[in-house]
Amino acid sequence: MIEAAERLADRIAGVLGARTRAVILHGSLAAGGFRPGSSDIDLLVVVDGGIDDDQA
Numbered sequence: 001m002i003e004a005a006e007r008l009a010d011r012i013a014g015v016l017g018a019r020t021r022a023v024i025l026h027g028s029l030a031a032g033g034f035r036p037g038s039s040d041i042d043l044l045v046v047v048d049g050g051i052d053d054d055q056a
Helices: 002-019
Strands: 020-026 042-047
Antiparallel strands (some): 020 042
16 A cells, blocks of 8 residues: 555655655554555645645
8 A cells, every 4th residue: 555655645746846845644554554445545745835726
């Protein structure tokens, strides 16, 4: 599942471009309690400025 989180983080950074400062994995996957089928992937995205409607 880490690979899926990495792919998602890469795609987010690709959409946001140079504004992206960090994409941080947290939640059950980061803490080791991830359960396939019931857990989700939690990412915190830190950007400079904001994002526009198209990026959202």
